[in-house]
Amino acid sequence: MTSMPIDTTQARALYTKLVLIREVEELIAHAYAEQQMRCPTHLCVGQEAVPAAVGTALRPDDYIFGTYRGHGIYLAKGGSLRAMLAELYGKAAGVTRGKSGSMQLIAPEVGFLCASALVGGTIPIAVGGGLAAKMRGEDRVSVAVFGDAATEEGVFHEAMNFASLKKLPVVFVCENNFFAVYTHISARQCADNIYQRAAAYDMHGVRVDGNDIVAVYEAMREAVAVARNGGGPTLIEARTYRWREHCGPNWDNDLGYRSAEEAKNWMQQEPVKRFERFVTEARLLSADELRTIRERIVEEAAEALTFAKNSPFPDACELLTGVYAP
Numbered sequence: 001m002t003s004m005p006i007d008t009t010q011a012r013a014l015y016t017k018l019v020l021i022r023e024v025e026e027l028i029a030h031a032y033a034e035q036q037m038r039c040p041t042h043l044c045v046g047q048e049a050v051p052a053a054v055g056t057a058l059r060p061d062d063y064i065f066g067t068y069r070g071h072g073i074y075l076a077k078g079g080s081l082r083a084m085l086a087e088l089y090g091k092a093a094g095v096t097r098g099k100s101g102s103m104q105l106i107a108p109e110v111g112f113l114c115a116s117a118l119v120g121g122t123i124p125i126a127v128g129g130g131l132a133a134k135m136r137g138e139d140r141v142s143v144a145v146f147g148d149a150a151t152e153e154g155v156f157h158e159a160m161n162f163a164s165l166k167k168l169p170v171v172f173v174c175e176n177n178f179f180a181v182y183t184h185i186s187a188r189q190c191a192d193n194i195y196q197r198a199a200a201y202d203m204h205g206v207r208v209d210g211n212d213i214v215a216v217y218e219a220m221r222e223a224v225a226v227a228r229n230g231g232g233p234t235l236i237e238a239r240t241y242r243w244r245e246h247c248g249p250n251w252d253n254d255l256g257y258r259s260a261e262e263a264k265n266w267m268q269q270e271p272v273k274r275f276e277r278f279v280t281e282a283r284l285l286s287a288d289e290l291r292t293i294r295e296r297i298v299e300e301a302a303e304a305l306t307f308a309k310n311s312p313f314p315d316a317c318e319l320l321t322g323v324y325a326p
């Protein structure tokens, strides 16, 4: 007899985050065309299972560091939806009072310490978070989330080496969506083995189906437990697929850098419906309960969008506050 990997409480938490991310990303994609949201926006539609599972496996006081494709982990870690959408509209109620836009979200009150537009940029900072926790004797874990292209940066290797050498409480999560903008991983990397690179640094590496939220959650929970108990870092490679264009709300399969067939195959492995099937067949949640959760999220997202649109811009005199201005 196989045991159920998650219980009803976990299923509810995972589904809530999964649907929150999907609904908010789709809402942003829809609103973007109105041209009131002026910042570059990198959506994670199709990839939601990874941030949803990662966020659910963490405590509020754990640290997380992300990329410009960061709406998912920001929301999954518990960041304010209103403040995120206000930020996208450049409003004073935004996470940085409208100065950073979508790419540099932050929510220190829930451990989302920073995101960066620099590919690989936050990986060593996450290791610093782990080092700080260890030096202070805190049992928190620090997580670096990054794309497959970041594994081509030297800093990825430096960070893994140092984290393993010092047995730091760090989890490296690679969202492998196979593309760096328009370039497939096979044209950039000599081998399809991201998770195996952990072995070079004497640490555990694991590959999971990134569209299977339960698989990502299980891998993440194990990595977090090991890190929290002094066992050092883990590298998780979660394989998934970005549906929309690299930057912006549109569909771009007509550009020819990836085939319609490939996209269709991935969309058949769609993470939300797949999890809905799993939880209903396993009798963890009923179809009615799923509908109620979704309806509440849709309402909450619409309310937050209205709030963001209607809230004021910062005063012009704030232009140089909070930014580096020598």
Ligand SMILES: Cc1ncc(C[n+]2csc(CCOP(=O)(O)OP(=O)(O)O)c2C)c(N)n1
Pocket (backbone or CB within 6 Å): 069, 117, 118, 119, 120, 146, 147, 148, 149, 150, 177, 179, 180, 181, 246
């Ligand atoms: C250090 C650095 N080099 C190049 C770029 C330009 N750039 C922006 S996004 C991107 C692709 C990154 O792909 P990946 O890390 O796989 O993440 P994804 O966008 O697929 O989530 C590149 C090369 C950058 N922002 N930073």
